[in-house]
Amino acid sequence: MKLLGRKKDDRGGSGDPKAPGASGSTESADESAAAAAARAGTAPKGRPTPKRSEASRKRGPVAPAPMTSAEARKRRKELGGPKLSREERKAQRLERRTVMAERREKMMAGEDAYLLPRDKGPVRRYVRDVVDSRRNLLGLFMPAALGLIFVMLAVPSVAVQQALSAAMPALILIMVIDGFFLGRKVNKMVDEKFRGNTESGWKLGFYAASRASQLRRMRAPRPQVERGARVV
Structure with a gap:
């Protein structure tokens, strides 16, 4: 028996759980829940919950790879710190040679700490x-x-x-x-x-x-x- 004013293929009713309207409301509810979970710091559905250290870690922007050898040399110089003057480089070399000479002399003298x-x-x-x-x-x-x-x-x-x-x-x-x-x-x-x-x-x-x-x-x-x- 058909009820008056109601059609068999009525799509706007809320009684049928498989109706498109009900599906849309379910999807919107899931999206809102995922957004709320993201705001709360938890992982969305289907993904493992990140560790606290990973969640708190903030990664900065990664510099693009150098395109030329000159750019690579420039970047190495920038990472290497301030540029030394000629006198400073000479003093550094002399100090390094002095240390190596002292170590060799102790090795030749037979000190056990400096031997091979x-x-x-x-x-x-x-x-x-x-x-x-x-x-x-x-x-x-x-x-x-x-x-x-x-x-x-x-x-x-x-x-x-x-x-x-x-x-x-x-x-x-x-x-x-x-x-x-x-x-x-x-x-x-x-x-x-x-x-x-x-x-x-x-x-x-x-x-x-x-x-x-x-x-x-x-x-x-x-x-x-x-x-x-x-x-x-």
């Missing part, structure tokens, strides 16, 4: 003293090798070339044998002096041989004992 990691510790200092207190055949390797190479280049004789070619492997073999015995001696002395030493004998032997193969004046840190001194 490979040279630090009482065990390594003891090994250096043992090597520096004796005459090593390994110390003659570099001068002898350079001398042989110079003679090979200066004298084009075939007989000389063959003799020197045979002398080079013999020289290398002698140096290897001397380094082996030096490593054994160093490890024996270290074991007697440092009972709790846990460092590998191979590493200590190689450290001693590599130092012994250098000329005495070129060793770093600088030798702290004289040749022939008794190291205990």
